[in-house]
Amino acid sequence: MNPIETFMHAVWIAENDLRQSFKSVRHVVWSLLFPLFMMFTFSFRYGSTGGIDVDFLTFLIPGIVGMTAMFGSINETMSIVWDKSLGVFDRILVAPVSSISIVLGKTIAGAVMGVLSAVVLLIVGSILFSVAWANIGLIFLVVLLASFSFTGIGTIISGLASEPREAMMLSNLLRFPMMFLGGVFFSIDVMPMPLPYIARALPLTYATEGLRAVQAGMMSTVFFDALVLFAYTVGTILVGSQILMKIMTR
Amino acid sequence: MDSAIRVEELTKNFGSLLAVDHVKFEVKSKEIFGLLGPNGAGKTTTIRMICGMLTPTSGTVVVAGFDVSQKPQEVKRRIGLVPDISNLFGELSARVNLEFFGKLYGLNRATRKERIDYVLGLFQLRERQHNLVKFYSKGMHRRLTIAAALLHQPEILIMDEPTSGLDAQTARLVREIIRDLNKEGRTVLLTTHQIDEADRLVDRVGIIDHGKLITLDTPEQLKNNVQGVRALEIRLLNDADLQRWVPLISKVEGVDQVVLAEGRLRILSKALPEMIPAVVELIAKQGGQIENISVLQPSLEDAFISLTGKSIREESLSKEDSLHNRLSRSGLR
Numbered sequence: 001m002n003p004i005e006t007f008m009h010a011v012w013i014a015e016n017d018l019r020q021s022f023k024s025v026r027h028v029v030w031s032l033l034f035p036l037f038m039m040f041t042f043s044f045r046y047g048s049t050g051g052i053d054v055d056f057l058t059f060l061i062p063g064i065v066g067m068t069a070m071f072g073s074i075n076e077t078m079s080i081v082w083d084k085s086l087g088v089f090d091r092i093l094v095a096p097v098s099s100i101s102i103v104l105g106k107t108i109a110g111a112v113m114g115v116l117s118a119v120v121l122l123i124v125g126s127i128l129f130s131v132a133w134a135n136i137g138l139i140f141l142v143v144l145l146a147s148f149s150f151t152g153i154g155t156i157i158s159g160l161a162s163e164p165r166e167a168m169m170l171s172n173l174l175r176f177p178m179m180f181l182g183g184v185f186f187s188i189d190v191m192p193m194p195l196p197y198i199a200r201a202l203p204l205t206y207a208t209e210g211l212r213a214v215q216a217g218m219m220s221t222v223f224f225d226a227l228v229l230f231a232y233t234v235g236t237i238l239v240g241s242q243i244l245m246k247i248m249t250r
Numbered sequence: 251m252d253s254a255i256r257v258e259e260l261t262k263n264f265g266s267l268l269a270v271d272h273v274k275f276e277v278k279s280k281e282i283f284g285l286l287g288p289n290g291a292g293k294t295t296t297i298r299m300i301c302g303m304l305t306p307t308s309g310t311v312v313v314a315g316f317d318v319s320q321k322p323q324e325v326k327r328r329i330g331l332v333p334d335i336s337n338l339f340g341e342l343s344a345r346v347n348l349e350f351f352g353k354l355y356g357l358n359r360a361t362r363k364e365r366i367d368y369v370l371g372l373f374q375l376r377e378r379q380h381n382l383v384k385f386y387s388k389g390m391h392r393r394l395t396i397a398a399a400l401l402h403q404p405e406i407l408i409m410d411e412p413t414s415g416l417d418a419q420t421a422r423l424v425r426e427i428i429r430d431l432n433k434e435g436r437t438v439l440l441t442t443h444q445i446d447e448a449d450r451l452v453d454r455v456g457i458i459d460h461g462k463l464i465t466l467d468t469p470e471q472l473k474n475n476v477q478g479v480r481a482l483e484i485r486l487l488n489d490a491d492l493q494r495w496v497p498l499i500s501k502v503e504g505v506d507q508v509v510l511a512e513g514r515l516r517i518l519s520k521a522l523p524e525m526i527p528a529v530v531e532l533i534a535k536q537g538g539q540i541e542n543i544s545v546l547q548p549s550l551e552d553a554f555i556s557l558t559g560k561s562i563r564e565e566s567l568s569k570e571d572s573l574h575n576r577l578s579r580s581g582l583r
Contacts, residue, residue: 018348020341087337093303095354096326224373236348 005202006104009097012056013105016114017079030075030119036124042185043129058098060124062215063184065118066207070150070178072117074171076110077154080244081167084158089248099248103241105153114147115140137220138214146207152236153203159243183208201233251281252314254406254437255300260309261462262295269295271461272309277406277439282432284452284555285441290561292461293441294334297410300439301331312511315407327355330399334393334410334441340384344375344394347383347400355402369397373427389420396427407431409440425451445551445562459558472553478521479506479556481546482529483514487539498568500535502528511551511561518552 021027042060083089093104122139127130133139154171161167181188181195182204188196199205210225255277262270270292277283285293298304300311302322311318313325338347346367352362370376373393378386383394392412399407412428413421428451442448448455449469456466465472479535486492492510499508504521519525522545533540554562 005356012350012353016339016342019346020339023341031353087333087335088339090298090303090333091337091351094329094331095351096323096356097354099325175299200336 002244006098006101008147010104010108013092013097013102014108014112017076017105019084019123021076021109022115027075027113031068031072031113032120034066035071035117035121038067038184039064039121039124055131058131058185058215059212060185061129061131062211063182063208064067065121065125065139065143066146066204066211067179067182067184068121069114069118069146069207070182072144073110073114073147073150074154074157074175076113076165077106077151077158078164078171078189079109080106080155080158081161081164084247085163087124093248099245102248103155103244106244107148107237108157110151110154111144111147114150115143118143118147132216134215136227142207142210142214142222142226142229144202145226145233146210147234149236152233152238152240155240156236156243159240159247178202178204181205203229206232213246252278254279254281254314255283255439256310256312256387257296257300258310260294260296260299262299262304263307263309265297269461270299270306273458273461273463275456277437278454279434280432280437281453282428282438282440282451284448285456285458286443286445286448286455286550286562287441287458288443291443292468293443294410295461296458297331297408297439297441299459301329301408302326302444303530308504324399327402328404329406329408330404332396332399332407332409332412333415336395337393338383338391338398341382344370344381344383344386344397345379347394348398348533351398351402357402365401365403369400373397374398389416391417392420392424393427396424396468401519402433405488406437406438406439409438411442412440413442413444443562445554446550449550457554457557464557472550473548476518476548476552476556478519478520479518479552480564481548481552482517482519482522483511483542483546484517484528484529484533484540485513486515486540487541489538495533495536495538498532498555499529501579505529507555507559509555509561515536516551516561518555 041063045213052156089102093099122133126133143209153174157170157174158167161170181191182202183197184204185197188205189197191199206225210222210229213225251541257275257313259269260270260273273292275295285296295304297520300318302318302325306318314328316324318325339350342350348366348369349362352366354448357365369378373396375390375394375397378390383391386394386573396412405425409428416424425447428438428440440452452469454466455472457464484493486507492513492515495515496508496510499505499515499517502525504525505517505519507518509516517529526543530540530543551562
């Protein structure tokens with residue numbers, strides 16, 4: 001099968017996946033409503049001089065955007081465990097489609113969902129909280145890399161879980177601690193030992209740090225965070241695709 | 251006649267479970283071939299290996315002249331699979347489902363539209379084509395699953411339990427569709443655990459049990475093989491423990507085999523009707539009450555019993571459960 005055909009199959013599989021996700025309440029709740037809720041709840045913080053703490057908002061909103069990419073991507077990869085339990089992989093594999101297309105399709109779908117969810121929060125952040133995004137190209141790059149690495153993590157969870165409830169449980173077990181340790185709501189510098197070390201092992205930390213660095217114009221930090229996220233992407237997607245391949249071509 | 255599917259010494263192990271054991275058969279071009287066996291006999295596993303969805307432990311499968319292990323994509327282009335469980339996307343409409351699979355089979359936009367319109371019409375689904383598949387009835391699901399398998403006009407149609415779980419009317423419709431597709435020149439390989447279906451529908455049937463192909467012949471020939479043997483079916487009144495009668499009746503002179511089939515005792519014998527009084531007397535003496543007794547002509551079921559020593563209807567559920575449990579425990583399903 002030629003590479004173009006393999007890629008086109010992946011695109012159609014991703015398109016088909018996303019088409020279903022847009023109709024699903026679970027997706028809307030986890031990918032958008034939950035991050036929006038967190039954004040509004042934490043924005044009610046008053047500064048020392050009274051009124052809304054603007055400094056905190058400039059800290060919070062990029063963090064929420066990174067977190068949204070995480071929720072969107074991991075949530076999308078939950079479709080893998082549903083497909084597994086409903087026999088959808090079998091259905092696709094009966095067609096002249098290679099398993100690489102399926103893995104690629106699922107990865108594209110996860111990353112697209114992460115980016116799209118983050119974009120909604122970017123827009124909401126700039127309209128309602130007047131956040132001025134410094135360099136939209138770099139913001140997009142960090143969000144994209146973060147989405148890919150979260151997709152890789154989600155693929156591993158979904159591939160290992162034996163049924164949907166188990167996958168949801170595992171993903172929440174990972175998402176919630178990551179949300180609080182990944183520097184979304186407070187800087188990892190203020191965390192007690194040994195939490196900063198744990199935070200440094202999480203991709204969300206690099207996503208939030210990278211997005212804030214773009215806003216602050218600290219290019220070397222952006223570069224470093226992007227590199228770490230890229231390494232995460234390669235690592236998790238390699239492991240995730242190995243697990244998926246094993247499920248499909250046993 | 252050419253062979254559409256050739257299976258040679260096909261074997262599949264799931265850990266220590268031998269699901270398919272050196273199975274060998276050939277499906278001729280343009281015939282309807284049936285694999286008959288109880289649930290858990292290895293039919294679905296065999297089908298999955300033929301379609302290239304499962305790698306055999308050993309053995310070869312050649313479909314339309316292509317070795318499945320060497321040229322899986324060539325094989326996939328030429329077959330249409332109707333799986334035992336309808337696995338289409340419930341959150342999407344029938345049309346969107348068919349669009350997606352049409353794309354995967356490489357049909358261009360115009361061909362896709364033409365083929366989708368055709369199969370939706372053929373299976374009387376055109377009016378509901380924009381409804382979500384999850385709201386479909388079981389029969390509509392089945393028809394759509396067959397429609398999806400026919401989209402790319404495969405020369406070989408492989409159907410796993412095509413009428414399983416359907417009401418009588420829909421099952422009849424599906425059987426008519428299968429016959430029509432065969433008349434159009436398509437080869438059909440189907441699996442079934444229903445004797446009637448094999449008897450009425452297929453040109454040749456292979457009986458499979460415990461992963462082994464026991465025999466392969468036309469239904470007529472299989473019935474001829476048990477010629478001279480007739481079956482006596484007895485239904486007892488209020489008897490919870492039918493199993494206890496099996497060894498008792500087996501001892502009656504002239505009785506060849508006794509099995510349980512759907513709450514009835516089925517007795518095979520060459521000495522019918524002469525041995526009836528002895529059986530009736532034994533049942534009365536042991537405190538049993540006969541509700542109904544009938545003598546039947548040999549059926550494919552009796553061929554199955556004389557070959558395997560049991561009824562196909564007797565233990566289907568427990569065997570299916572055991573295979574499913576084994577597979578899910580080993581993380582394979």
